[in-house]
Amino acid sequence: MADDGQVYDVLVIGGGITGAFVARDCALRGLRTALVERDDFGSGTTGTCMGMLHGGLQYLLSNPELTRVECAESGIMQKAAPHLVFAIPFIFVIDSEDKVDKFEAFMAYYDQFQEAKFGRPHVTLTHDEALRLEPALRPGFAAAITNDEPGVNVFRLNLLAALDAAEHGADVWNHTEVTELLVEEAGEGPRRTAAPEETGSPEGRASPRRRVTGARVRDVLTGETREIRARVTVNACGPWVPRVTAMAGLDYRLRPTKGVHIILDRRVTSVGVAANAIDGRGICLLPHENTCLIGTTDDDFFGDEDDVRATRDEVEYLLRSMETVLPDVGRARVIRVMAGVRPTLYQYGIYEDKVTRDFEVWDHLERDGLDGLITIAGGKMTIARIMAEKTTDAVARRLGPDRAERPCRTADLPLPGGDGCPGPAELERLARRFRVPLAAVGRLATRHGSRTEAVLEEGCRDPGGRRVVCTCEPVLEAEIRYVIRHEFARTLSDIRRRTRLGMGPCQGFGCSEQAAAVLGLERGLDPAVVLADLESFRQERWKGQVCWLAGEQLRQQEVTQGAWLHPEGPEGRAHR
Template sequence: MTPVKTGDGRSTQTAYDVLVLGGGITGASVARDCALRGLKVALVERNDFASGTTGTCMGMLHGGLQYLLTNPELTKTECAESGVMQRAAPHLVFAVPFLYIVDDPDKVDKYEAFFTYYDQFQKAKYGRPHVKLTQDEAVGLEPGLGRGFAAALTNDEPGVDVFRLNVLVALDAALHGADVANHTEVRGLIVSDAGAKESEQNTEEAEQDTDEGPGARKPRRRVLGALVRDTLTGEDREIRARVTVNACGPWVPRITALAGLDYRLRPTKGIHIILDRRVTSVGVGVNAIDGRSICILPHENTTLIGTTDNDFFGDVDDVRPDNQEIEYLLTSCETLVPGIRQARIIRVMAGVRPTLYQYGINEDKVTRDFEVWDHEERDAVAGFVTVAGGKMTIARIMAEKTADVVAAKLGLQSESTRRRTSELPLPGGDRVLSRRDLEKLAERHKVPVAAVNRLYYRHGSMTEEVLEEGCREPGGRNLVCTCEPVLEGEIRYGVRREWVRTLDDLRRRLRVGMGPCQGFGCSEQAGAVLGLELGLDPETVRADLAAFRQERWKGQRTALDGEQLRQQELAQGTWLHGGGWGVE
C-alpha cells in the first residue's frame, strides 16, 4: 500500500469503498470477498497475518463434532465450509486420521450412535464413515496408546497450515485489487458528526439511505476511515473509506471504543503444547481429567496437544500459558499415551478467542457462533460494521455475511454482489502437481526433492514460479533451515510477494524457527538473507534477530524444567558467548 503525500507532509490515501481492520483469517476473508465483488478495498493488520488468534489455533478445518448435539446447524456449516477450503487449497489441506477413545464400556453404544449421526454431515467435508475398534485393534493401529479403555472410534478431519492459509487469503484479495499492509496499526478512527463540513455530502446520503420506514434511524455520526501508523517505520497516514469493517478478533472492543461505542465479548483463553516429535501417528481424542475433550495431533514433524478453554480477564496483548495449564494437558494425556512426557516440549503457545458475550454458562460452553453488527442500525453510527465470534473453519461464511452487509450499505446492484468465494481457488490451488511433476522440477532447478515437496505444500501450483524467481539467483538453492527444508530463494520470494518484513513474518510464511531448534540453528542465516533482500542496515538486522529469539525463548521458558531447562540454558549460553544478542 503506497501512501500519497498531502501538502502538509502527512501521508494519506485515496478513498476506498471498504477499509478492513484486522488481518487474521476473518479480516483477510472479508477483504477477499469484497475485492471479488469489485469493491476498492484496503486491508491493514497491526502486526502480521495470523499473528493473533488465527496463529494460535490447532490448525484443523474440522467439522464441528463437539457442537453436534447443541448446535447441529453449526456442525453442518462447518462440514460444508471445510469442504470448500479443501477444494480451494488442495495442496495445503491434509487429512488427519483420528481415534476417539471411549473409556467406559457402558458408553460405547452411545458414542457410536453419536458418530453415526455425525457421518451424515461428514460427506460435505469428504470424511469417511466411522469405524468402531476394539482396544486391541486400536493399539495395533497406534502402538503409542496405553491400555485400559473400552473401545475407539475412527474419524478423519482436515488439517491445515493456518499461517499459509491466512496469507493466501490475503494474497488472493491483493490479486483481485485490494491494497494490503501488515505492521500497520490503527491509531484512531476518523469520526465526524452528522453536520460536519467534511462529511456533509456523505451524511446527506446516509440520511436518505436510512429513511426507509418509521423504524429507520438517522446517523448521529459517521466513521470515515482510520488513522494508521507503520509500526516499523513510524510513518503515519490516513485511510478513508465509505465503510470501515472492524474484524480485529479479541481487539474488537478496542476499535469500537474508538468510535465511542461499547461492544462486549467473552474472550476465552486456550493453550497448546508443541512437542519435538510425533508421539502418535494419528490424532487422538482424549477425555481430560475434568471431562472436557482435548486432542493429541501429529503435525509436520511435531505434536500439538490442546486445547484449554478458560475465561480470560487480562490484557489480550499479553497472553501467556501457565504451568497449571501445561500440567492439565500432560496429565490428561499421559494415562492414554504413557510415553508423552519423554518427548521434549519445544514451545507452548497461548491465544484468546473472540467469543461472543454470554452470561451464566460455563466457559467451555460459550457459543462459537458469530455476529455481524451494522452500527448504523444498532448505534446510529454510519459507515461502520463489526464482525466477531466464529471459528477459523467458518471464516469464509463470516466474511460473506459481512460483505453482504457492506454491499447493501453501498447500494450495489445484485450482479455486483454475486458471491464467488465458494467457487474460486486460492492462489496455488488451481491445479494439482503429481509426484513426478515435483521430481522434474527438482531435477530442472537442481534442488533437493524434499525441498520441492515442501515448496509445493506451501505454494501449490506456484511452486515453479517460486523456483524461477528466487532460486536462480546466486545462493538461491542454499538450504537455510535443516528442521524445515527452506531455500534462500523462497525467503526472497516471501519478501517480494508475501509481505515478509521481519523474521517473525518469515516464521509464519515458511516455518523457519518452528522446528526442534526453534530458530537457534537457522535464524542467523535467515536474518542475513532477509536483511540483504530488504536492504536493512546491520543494526536493524541484529535487533530483529534479538527480538525473534527472545519471542522464541518466551514460548519455551514456561514449559521447561529439570534436565530440559539445563540443556536449553546451556545452548542459550553457548549462543550468547558466541556473539548472540538479547535473550534474557
Template structure:
C-alpha cells in the same frame, strides 16, 4: 485516498473479508497491527473441522463448518491434509463391563450422527474398533483401552491460509498494510468515514477514508469499537497448545481432561500438537501468559490415554484468545461458536461502521461472505460471492514434488514442503534457483526451508521481520528452535530490506526475545541445558548480545 471498504484486522476473517470484497470489485484496504494470522488465527488448533463436539448443543455450527470445510478443500487443495482421529474408550473403576459396552454403543451412535455431515467435508465414515484393532493402529495407547471409534478431520497451516487470502485480495486490487496500527476512527456528522493509522516500522502516520469501516480485529474488536464510540461485548476464551519436536503418534487421539473437557494430541506437519485449554480471559490479548497449571492440565489429560507422553520433548507452547460471543452463565466450553455481525448504525446510530465476532477457523469463508454481503447491501452493490469457486493462489493445480526436485536440483523433502505451502506457486519460487544456484540452499534444516522461499516471502508476501518469515515458512520452528538458522534468516532479510548490520542484530535479538515467551513455560532440566547451548551460540559465536 477514498476506498469503498477499510478492513481492520488481518486474522483469517479480516483476510477473507478483504479477498471477498476485492473480488466483488470493491476498492478495499486491509490493515493489520502486527502480522497476518499472528493473533487468534495462528494460535488456533490448526484444523478445518466439522465440529463434532458441537453436535448436541450447536448442530447448525457443525453443519456450516462441515460445508465450508468442503469449500476450503476445493479452493486450497494443496494446503489441507486429512487427520484421522481415534476416540478411545477406557475402562474406569466402578463402571461395570455392561456399562462400558453401553457407553461404547452410545459413542458409536453419536458418530453415526456425525457421519451425516461427512459428505459435506469429504470425510470418511466412522469405524468401531476393538482393543486389539486400536492398539494395532496406535500401539502406545493405554492398556486400559476397551475399544475405540475413528473419525477424521482436516489439518491446515492457518498462516498460509491467511497469506493465500491476502495475496488473492492484492491481486484483485486491494491495498495491503501489515505492521500498521489504527490509532483513531474518523467521524463526520456521527458517521464513520475512515481511520488514522501509524505505520509501526517507520513511525509514519497517514489517513485512510472509506464508505464503510469493518472491524474484524478478533479479541481486539471491543477496543476498535470503542474508538468509534460503540460497544461490542465478548467473552474472550484463552486456549493453550503444546508442541512436541516430532511425530509421536500415528493418529490424532481424543482424550478427556480432569474436568471432563475434550482435549487431543495429534500429528501436525513435522511435529505433534497437544491442545487445548478453554478458560475465560479478560487480560491483554497482546500479552497472554502461559501457566504451568495449563501445561500440566493438558499433559495429565493426554497421559490417561497415551501414557508415554511425558517422555516426549516439548519445544514450544502457544496461547491465543478466542473472540467468543458474550453470554453470562455457561461454562466456557459450552459457549456457542456461532458468529455475529454487528451493524452499529442500527444498534448505536453510527453509520459506516460494522463489526464481526465469534465463529471458528473452519467457517471463516462463510463468515467473510456474510460480512461482505452486509457491506454490499449498504453500498448498493449486487456482485455475488465467488470465494467458494475461485482457487486461492497456488490452488489452481497440484504439482509433483519429485519432478520439481529433479528439475531444480533441490532436496525432495524441501520440494515437498514447498509444494504444500505454496501449491502451484512453488514453481515460481524455484525459478529463483535458476537465477542464482545458491538460492536452492537449505537454510532451515528442521523444516526444511530453502533460501529462495525466504526471499520470496520478503518480495511478495509482506514479510518484514524474522517472525514474519517464521509464520510464512515455518523457518526456525523445528526441534532446534532457530539455533542453526535464525542468524542466516535474519541476514537474508537484511539483504532484501537493505538493513545495516546493527538493524539485523537488533531484529534478531527481538525475535529471540519473543520466541522465548513460548519456550520459557515448558523448560525442564534437559531443555534448560539446550537453552544454555542456544544462548552460547547466539552470544559467544554470533555476538548478538554485543549489539544494542
C-alpha cells in the same frame, strides 16, 4: 505510505483470517478495498489455533446447525487450498463396554454431515485392532472409534486470503496499526477519535448522524503515518474488537476465552488421539509436520489481549490428561507453548466451555446510529469464509443497490496456488532441475501448490538460493527470498509464519541468523535494524518456552543461550 487522497469503498481493520477473507470477498466483488493489520497476517488468534478444518464434532448435540455449517465450510476451504490440507485419522478410545453403543450412535449422527467435508464414515475397532493401528495407546480400554478430520497450515491459509485480495486489486498493509478512527459529525468535516490507552470501552453510545469515514494509521516498523478514507470501515479485529468500537464511542463486550496448546519436538503417534481431561473436557493430540500439538484449554480471560501467556499448570493439565491415553507422551520434549484468545460473543451465566461459537455482524447504523462502521465478532477459523460473506453482504448493502447485487464468489474460486499441486513425479523433476533436496521441494509444494516451480525459478537464480537454511523443516533460501518479495514478509517472524522457519525442534537457533542476513539484503535494512529484529524473533521464541523449562528442554535452552551470548554469537558481536 503517503496519503494519496483515494477514497476506498471499504477499509478492513484486522488481518486475521476473518479480516483477510472479508478483504478477499470485497475485492472479488469489485469493491475498492484496503486491509490493514497491526502485526502480521495470522499473528493473533488465528496463529494460536490448533490448525484443523474440523467439522464441529464437539457442537453436534448442542448446536447441530453449527456442525452442518462447519462441515460444509471445511469442504469449501479444502477445495480452495488443497495443497495446505492434510488428513488426520483420529482415534477415540472408549474406556468401558457400556459406552460403546452411545459412541456408535453419536458418530453415526456425525457421519450424516461428514460427506460435505470429504470425511469417511467412522469405524469401530476392537481393543487389539486399535493397538495394532497405534501401539502407543495405553492398553485396557474397551474399544475405539476412528474418524477423519482435515488439518491445515493456518498461517498460509490466512496469508493466501490476504494475498488473493491484493491480486484482485486490494491495497494490503501489515505492521500497520489504526491509531484513530475518522468520525464525521453532521455538517462537519472529519473528526479524529484516538485509541484508548488501555483495553476497554468508554461509557456512552454514539450520537445519531455521525459517520466513520476511515482511519489514521501508522506503520509500526517505519513510523510513517497516513489517513485511509473509506465509505465503510469493517472492524474485524477478533478479541480486539472492543478497542475499535471504543474509538467510536461505543461500549461493546465480548467474552474472550483463552486457549493453550503445547508443541512436542517429534511425532509421538501416527494418528490423532482424543482424550478426556481431568475436568471432563475433550482434548486431543495431532501430528503436524515434524511435530505434535496437544490442546486445548478453554478458560475465561480477563487480561491484556496483547500479553497472553500460558502457565505451568495449563501445560501440566494437558500433558497429564493426554497421558491417560498415551502413557509415553511425556518422553517427548515440549519445545513451545502457545496461548491465544478467542473472540467469543458475550454470554453471562454459562460455563466458559459452553460459550457459543456463533458469530454476529453488527451494522452500527442500525444498532447505534453510527454510519460507516460494521463489526464482525465471534465464530471460528473453519467458518471464516462464510463469516466474511455475511460481512461483505452488509458492506454491499450499505454501499447501495448496485453493489448489493454483486454475488459472492469465494466458495467457487481457489486461493493462490490452490489450482493444482505437483505430484511425486513432478516433485522429482523439480528437484533434479533446480538441484535441491527432494524433501525440501516436497515441503515447498505443501505451502505453494501450483506456484512451487515459480518459487524455485525465481529464488534459485540468486546465489545461495538452493541452500537449505532451516534443516528442521526444511526451508530453502529461495523460498525466503520469494516470500519477502511477493508475500509481504517484512520481519523474521513474518518469514516464520510463511515458511515454518524456526518452528521445528531448534526453534530458530540453527537458522535465524542466516534468514536475518537474507532479509537484510533483500530489504536493504541497516545492520542495527536486522540485529534488533533477530533479537525480537529470539524473544518471541523464548516467550513460548519460558513456562515449561525442564529436563531436555532446559538443557537445550542453556545451549541456545550460551551460543547467543558467546563473543562470536549475535549478542557478543553486537556489543563489541
